[in-house]
Amino acid sequence: xxxxxxGLEDVVACDSEICFIDGKQGRLLxxxxxxxxxxxxxxxxxxxHLLWYGDLPSAEQLKQLRxxxxxxxxxxxxxxxxxxxLPPARPMMTLRTAVSALxxxxxxxxxxxxxxxxxxxxxxxxxxxxxxxxxxxxHDGKDPVAxxxxxxxxxxxxxMMRGAQPEPLQVEAMDMALVxxxxxxxxxxxxxxxxxxxxxxxxxxxITSAVGTLExxxxxxxxxxxxxxxxxxxxxxxxxxxxxxxxxxxxxxxGFGHRVYxxxxxxxxxxxxMSHDLGERAxxxxxxxxxxxxxxxxxxxxxxxxxxxxxxxxxxxxxxxxTDFFTPxxxxxxxxxxxxxxxxxxxxxxxxxxxxxxxGPGLRHVPATAGA
Numbered sequence: 001x002x003x004x005x006x007g008l009e010d011v012v013a014c015d016s017e018i019c020f021i022d023g024k025q026g027r028l029l030x031x032x033x034x035x036x037x038x039x040x041x042x043x044x045x046x047x048x049h050l051l052w053y054g055d056l057p058s059a060e061q062l063k064q065l066r067x068x069x070x071x072x073x074x075x076x077x078x079x080x081x082x083x084x085x086l087p088p089a090r091p092m093m094t095l096r097t098a099v100s101a102l103x104x105x106x107x108x109x110x111x112x113x114x115x116x117x118x119x120x121x122x123x124x125x126x127x128x129x130x131x132x133x134x135x136x137x138x139h140d141g142k143d144p145v146a147x148x149x150x151x152x153x154x155x156x157x158x159x160m161m162r163g164a165q166p167e168p169l170q171v172e173a174m175d176m177a178l179v180x181x182x183x184x185x186x187x188x189x190x191x192x193x194x195x196x197x198x199x200x201x202x203x204x205x206x207i208t209s210a211v212g213t214l215e216x217x218x219x220x221x222x223x224x225x226x227x228x229x230x231x232x233x234x235x236x237x238x239x240x241x242x243x244x245x246x247x248x249x250x251x252x253x254x255g256f257g258h259r260v261y262x263x264x265x266x267x268x269x270x271x272x273x274m275s276h277d278l279g280e281r282a283x284x285x286x287x288x289x290x291x292x293x294x295x296x297x298x299x300x301x302x303x304x305x306x307x308x309x310x311x312x313x314x315x316x317x318x319x320x321x322x323t324d325f326f327t328p329x330x331x332x333x334x335x336x337x338x339x340x341x342x343x344x345x346x347x348x349x350x351x352x353x354x355x356x357x358x359x360g361p362g363l364r365h366v367p368a369t370a371g372a
Contacts, residue, residue: 007259013352014194018051018340019185026263030183031055039270044153044178044333045069051183051340052121065122066152072126073147073156075134076105080144083134091135091328092215098131099124099211103204112202117346120203121339128335129153132328133160139322154178157332161321169281170319173274177315180267180308181330183337185260189213189220193338197345198352210338211331217254220330225254226313227323230290239293247301255291255310256298264305271311278318287314 020029028035031050038047042056045066049057057065082101086094103109106123108116134144137160145160154175158166166174184190193210197203214220233242246253258265279285291314298304316326 008354013186013191013354014345015348016185016341016344017054018344019183019337021185021260023258023260023262026261026266028184028266035180035266036270039176039179039267040172042179044175044182044336047179047182048122048125048336051336052118052343068122069126069153070147070149070156072123073130073149075127075130076102078105079131080134083131083138083144090215091132091139091324092211092221092331094135095128095131095328095331096208096211096215098135099128100204100208102127102131103202103208106204109202109204112200112346114343114346117203117343121336121343124203124207124339125335126153129157129332130160132325132332133157135328136161136322136325137163139324158319167281169278173278173315173319176270176274177312177329178333180270181312181333183334183340187219188216189334190338190341194341194345195352197342198349200346200349203339203342206342207335207338210334214327214331214334220327220334222254222307222309223312223316223326223330224323226291226309227287227317227326229254229294230287230313230317233290233294235286236289236293239290240297243294243297243301253294253298255294255306255313256302256304258305258307261305261307265307267308268306268311271308271315272306275311275314275318278315282318282320287317290314 018031020032021027022029030038030047031054033050033056043062046056046062048069049055049061049065079098079101083094083098086097102124106120108119130144130147137144142163145163147156147160151159152171152175155166155171158170158174186194189210192213193206196206196209217225229242233239243253275288275291276285279288291310295306295310298306312330313323313326316329317323321329
C-alpha cells in the first residue's frame, strides 16, 4: 500500500451535522452540545432525539418518544425462536443475525421513505436492547424477560438482563455509558452503515453492516480485550511489568491511543470516575486500580492517553455484565448514531465510491503458450 494512504486517514468523506470531534482539544460534540455537558445531565432518550431530529426534546416530545420506544421494545415471536435455534456463537455474531432478521419482521420493511426510516430508527433502538438481554439470558440457560414500559432505556435493559429492579447507581452508569457511546463521527461501523445506505439499501441492511463492523477488536471489541487484559494482570502491582513485557514483544495494548484524539478521550475521563464509584459500591475497586496502574505505565512508556474502551471495561464489569456482552452493549448505544447517519445519508445521498491507488504490475499480455 502506498505510504500515507492506508485507512483513509484524514480523508473527508462527507458533510455531516451530527457529530464533531476536536482531536487537539479532546472535545466531542453531538450537534453542538459538548459530551461533558450531556453525560449525567440528559438521558439517553434525549440524546437519541437530538441525533435523529436535530434538537434536544421538549418535555412533551420526550414523553412521546419514550412512549414510542417502550411500545416498540417487544420482539416478534419469530426472533425469540431464532435466538433459541441458533448455534452457540460469539454474541456479536448472533446480534448481527438478529438485526438482519428484524428487518424481515419490520411492518414497514418495503418503505424507504424518510418518515418510515425514522420510525425504523426508533424501533431498532428499542429492539436491540431486548435482543441483547434475551441473548444473555439464553446464554445462561434462562428464559428471556419481557420488557417493561414503565422504565427508561437503561433501566429496562438492566432489568431484562437480570429479571430484577436494578440499583439506581447502575442505572445512572448505564445511561451515562449509552450517552457517551451514542455517536463518534465517521468511525468504522458508522462509515460502513453510510456506505450501505448510500446504495439505497434499507435501514436494517445498513445497521447489519454496522454491527458486523463493530465486532472487530480494533473497534467495538476493544473493551472486551481490555477486560481480558485486566483479568490476566490480576493485581495492580503487576501492571508495570505486564506493560513492559507486552511493549517489548510488540503487542498492542487495547484501550489506548486514537486515530483522531491527540489528548485524552473525553469519554474516558467521565467513565474513569464512574468505574471507581461502581467498584466502591460493589465492594471492590480491583479492576479500577489495575486500570489506573496500566494507564500510568503506558503513559510513562509511550505518552499515550486512554480512550473510551479502557474504562468502559471495568465499568461494565462492576455492573456484573459478562465480558462477551460488552460489545453488544456498545451496539445498544451506537445504533442511535448509526441510524442518525443513515437518515442523513438518505437525505443527501450520493453513492460512496472511492478509488484505490493501483500499485500492481503494469499492462501484461497472456503468453501464446497459455493453456497449452
